[in-house]
Amino acid sequence: MPGPLDGIRVVDVSEVISGPLATMILADQGADVIKIEPPGHGEESRQLVNYRDGMAALFLNCNHGKRSIGVNLKSEKGLKIALDLIREADVFVQNWRPGAADRLGLGEEAIRKVNPDIVYASISGFGEDGPYADQRGYDPIFQCLTGYVSSQVNPEIPMPDLVRNAVVDKATSYSLAQGITAALLARERGADGQHVDVKMLDAGLAFFWPDGMLRHSLVGGGIDHFVVPGERYQLMPTSDGQIMIWCSTADQMRASLLVVGEEEMARSPEQRGKTMLGEESQLARAEAVRNGLTRMTTQEAYERCIEHEVPAAPVLTHQDVLVDPQITHNGCVIEAQHPVYGRYRRAKPSARFSGTVPEATESPALYGEHTDEILKEMGYEEADRAALRDDSVVL
Amino acid sequence: MPGPLDGIRVVDVSEVISGPLATMILADQGADVIKIEPPGHGEESRQLVNYRDGMAALFLNCNHGKRSIGVNLKSEKGLKIALDLIREADVFVQNWRPGAADRLGLGEEAIRKVNPDIVYASISGFGEDGPYADQRGYDPIFQCLTGYVSSQVNPEIPMPDLVRNAVVDKATSYSLAQGITAALLARERGADGQHVDVKMLDAGLAFFWPDGMLRHSLVGGGIDHFVVPGERYQLMPTSDGQIMIWCSTADQMRASLLVVGEEEMARSPEQRGKTMLGEESQLARAEAVRNGLTRMTTQEAYERCIEHEVPAAPVLTHQDVLVDPQITHNGCVIEAQHPVYGRYRRAKPSARFSGTVPEATESPALYGEHTDEILKEMGYEEADRAALRDDSVVL
Numbered sequence: 001m002p003g004p005l006d007g008i009r010v011v012d013v014s015e016v017i018s019g020p021l022a023t024m025i026l027a028d029q030g031a032d033v034i035k036i037e038p039p040g041h042g043e044e045s046r047q048l049v050n051y052r053d054g055m056a057a058l059f060l061n062c063n064h065g066k067r068s069i070g071v072n073l074k075s076e077k078g079l080k081i082a083l084d085l086i087r088e089a090d091v092f093v094q095n096w097r098p099g100a101a102d103r104l105g106l107g108e109e110a111i112r113k114v115n116p117d118i119v120y121a122s123i124s125g126f127g128e129d130g131p132y133a134d135q136r137g138y139d140p141i142f143q144c145l146t147g148y149v150s151s152q153v154n155p156e157i158p159m160p161d162l163v164r165n166a167v168v169d170k171a172t173s174y175s176l177a178q179g180i181t182a183a184l185l186a187r188e189r190g191a192d193g194q195h196v197d198v199k200m201l202d203a204g205l206a207f208f209w210p211d212g213m214l215r216h217s218l219v220g221g222g223i224d225h226f227v228v229p230g231e232r233y234q235l236m237p238t239s240d241g242q243i244m245i246w247c248s249t250a251d252q253m254r255a256s257l258l259v260v261g262e263e264e265m266a267r268s269p270e271q272r273g274k275t276m277l278g279e280e281s282q283l284a285r286a287e288a289v290r291n292g293l294t295r296m297t298t299q300e301a302y303e304r305c306i307e308h309e310v311p312a313a314p315v316l317t318h319q320d321v322l323v324d325p326q327i328t329h330n331g332c333v334i335e336a337q338h339p340v341y342g343r344y345r346r347a348k349p350s351a352r353f354s355g356t357v358p359e360a361t362e363s364p365a366l367y368g369e370h371t372d373e374i375l376k377e378m379g380y381e382e383a384d385r386a387a388l389r390d391d392s393v394v395l
Numbered sequence: 396m397p398g399p400l401d402g403i404r405v406v407d408v409s410e411v412i413s414g415p416l417a418t419m420i421l422a423d424q425g426a427d428v429i430k431i432e433p434p435g436h437g438e439e440s441r442q443l444v445n446y447r448d449g450m451a452a453l454f455l456n457c458n459h460g461k462r463s464i465g466v467n468l469k470s471e472k473g474l475k476i477a478l479d480l481i482r483e484a485d486v487f488v489q490n491w492r493p494g495a496a497d498r499l500g501l502g503e504e505a506i507r508k509v510n511p512d513i514v515y516a517s518i519s520g521f522g523e524d525g526p527y528a529d530q531r532g533y534d535p536i537f538q539c540l541t542g543y544v545s546s547q548v549n550p551e552i553p554m555p556d557l558v559r560n561a562v563v564d565k566a567t568s569y570s571l572a573q574g575i576t577a578a579l580l581a582r583e584r585g586a587d588g589q590h591v592d593v594k595m596l597d598a599g600l601a602f603f604w605p606d607g608m609l610r611h612s613l614v615g616g617g618i619d620h621f622v623v624p625g626e627r628y629q630l631m632p633t634s635d636g637q638i639m640i641w642c643s644t645a646d647q648m649r650a651s652l653l654v655v656g657e658e659e660m661a662r663s664p665e666q667r668g669k670t671m672l673g674e675e676s677q678l679a680r681a682e683a684v685r686n687g688l689t690r691m692t693t694q695e696a697y698e699r700c701i702e703h704e705v706p707a708a709p710v711l712t713h714q715d716v717l718v719d720p721q722i723t724h725n726g727c728v729i730e731a732q733h734p735v736y737g738r739y740r741r742a743k744p745s746a747r748f749s750g751t752v753p754e755a756t757e758s759p760a761l762y763g764e765h766t767d768e769i770l771k772e773m774g775y776e777e778a779d780r781a782a783l784r785d786d787s788v789v790l
Binding site: 003006007021050053057126127130132135136138139143147148152153154159160161164166170171172174176178179181183184188193194195197198202203205206208209210212216217219220222223225226228229231235244246306312313314315321322325327329330343344346350353 | 398399400401402412416420424444445446447448450452453455456457521522524525526527528530531532533534535536537538539540541542543544545546547548549552554555556557558559560561562564565566567569570571572573574576577578579580581583584586587588589590591592593594596597598600601602603604605606607608609610611612613614615617618619620621622623624625626628629630637639641643647701704706707708709710711712713714716717719720721722724725727728730736737738739740741742743744745746747748749750751
């Protein structure tokens with residue numbers, strides 16, 4: 001059965017993570033995504049990191065299920081091919097620097113001339129204007145500017161660090177994918193095609209804000225209970241590693257005493273909630289749990305947590321993640337075979353649909369793999385296709 | 396002008412972050428979100444952290460623009476009110492534990508009886524079945540199980556840490572918001588209403604994977620260039636703090652030498668790319684930049700980076716974020732006045748629409764603020780509304 005976005009066509013000239021991951025979410029839901037790649041080696045991330053025979057893992061992870069056409073957009077004929085594709089599309093996506101799309105002839109105005117009703121989607125780093133508009137932005141830069149890094153302080157080692165994955169890039173992708181889908185829905189319900197724009201700076205802050213900026217949400221005084229959950233996140237040492245325990249109810253907190261064999265303290269009226277639990281008793285409990293855990297292996301501690309219904313987890317290595325029983329049960333990791341690049345793994349998309357169930361998308365395309373197929377669909381005869389190739393208009 | 400989701404009605408019984416943030420994204424785009432809250436103090440997060448006069452910052456940050464009705468779903472009449480609301484809705488959202496919706500009479504089957512075409516959206520922690528299905532899951536638990544924590548190791552302090560914001564909760568929210576929108580689009584284009592489900596475990600892994608699991612994406616040998624960008628994220632010490640510098644092109648790397656006054660090294664044929672840059676020269680450059688930065692203040696270093704077009708940022712405190720010139724220019728932070736709870740700040744939604752521009756949504760509702768208004772819309776007369784209130788069916 002086709003996915004929920006079956007019949008939607010996306011023309012995508014975006015690069016690296018923020019744009020490609022957004023359009024992969026759409027492709028995973030059945031959209032026909034045509035990736036226009038530049039001459040040379042194709043889109044930049046094909047060569048970025050961890051590659052085999054010219055296929056980079058990062059490219060693989062952001063480009064399933066798209067078709068690839070190589071087009072020299074700086075040639076007149078190449079631009080015409082792009083505009084002809086865009087004429088028949090529902091969505092156009094770019095994440096070039098401000099001004100670049102206009103210079104190439106693929107700005108919103110130029111595109112609306114050939115397709116007035118298209119959803120024009122763009123990503124920029126800081127935005128089209130403002131004091132930093134001319135700077136190049138990357139994920140770790142945005143993390144520093146939007147609060148992630150100053151929050152990323154382990155109380156035991158008080159120095160800031162980064163979130164060590166591209167959280168701002170990916171928040172941008174998810175926000176754009178949702179925004180594009182909303183604009184398509186609005187169009188289906190009578191609105192015009194429109195411009196959906198996400199700035200990485202804005203997306204970084206909006207994603208961080210709900211729980212990250214709790215200390216700056218209410219303005220002024222009179223605020224009680226100045227706790228930020230992320231500041232309480234703390235791994236507990238065990239005899240052979242660490243464990244994460246996260247108690248969010250009084251029952252769970254009391255049960256954590258049973259995990260470490262502190263039955264007596266657990267039975268005390270205070271811990272049983274017969275009276276208000278004072279700060280001293282809270283500290284005593286935390287101390288008892290912490291001490292008790294250091295005398296157990298992570299495995300023992302984890303098993304006792306499960307037994308006493310205390311939310312807990314060991315720190316899984318990436319290798320452990322792949323074989324975790326629940327991750328395996330949920331089918332979160334898909335092993336696949338690329339026809340050219342060999343075996344690889346991918347994560348299953350997280351939103352599951354009961355009705356319009358998307359088929360598993362194809363492996364990422366080779367550079368220009370669908371050039372000929374797409375040109376044929378556009379009506380180019382064999383001789384014309386050969387001429388375009390000879391002139392390096394298409395690749 | 397109304398937002399892209401104008402005319403879409405959502406009935407939401409979800410709690411804390413994952414569900415409420417998803418429906419706030421929909422509310423911010425114009426959907427009419429009716430939040431059904433339980434008796435007592437209303438939805439759990441109203442009391443969670445950082446509160447003033449009973450309004451918690453976390454609630455504030457996940458619940459703009461929704462209407463609140465207090466309903467005792469465990470009473471027969473309360474359940475009928477919920478089902479009557481659901482009958483007229485496009486979307487129903489719950490994030491209860493597996494089985495709870497069925498026990499309350501709000502499982503998918505029961506809801507399809509009154510509204511066959513609704514989009515039924517659910518979030519669970521681990522899923523309906525499988526070895527961990529009965530465990531309660533929270534953000535830090537999922538972070539441990541899906542690779543974030545074992546990646547969160549600063550090379551200078553080799554011990555794992557958590558991402559100190561609720562990244563898995565929020566990835567779940569964004570994924571569900573997009574999935575709901577896709578299901579609405581599919582329905583508008585002829586598909587039936589369907590179930591959209593997101594498991595936090597799945598969402599955590601899918602969000603982490605693209606750049607986080609690069610070492611485990613290609614299976615087998617023959618892989619070149621084993622670099623993971625997040626492992627290279629490193630703040631550099633300055634004379635009075637730290638700075639983030641992120642060079643991703645050869646030009647930027649060479650320019651970083653100019654930042655620290657190493658003109659001679661920058662002019663060398665190797666650094667100018669006349670020959671392949673060997674590992675030794677790369678290390679020499681990194682060392683020169685690192686040493687040079689320790690002799691500058693963060694402000695000096697930052698200014699010189701901007702001058703030489705080297706991507707860089709200081710680590711902004713949360714207070715600094717609020718007044719950053721580009722964040723201010725982009726209008727990312729909105730100051731608002733809640734009629735009862737006073738002044739507060741919110742983050743502007745990151746996806747911006749040029750056509751269906753949503754109006755700024757209302758401040759979060761008081762508990763039960765719209766009970767009477769919604770019952771009126773449903774056709775209840777004043778006497779009936781009073782009776783329902785007297786019987787504690789509504790609140």
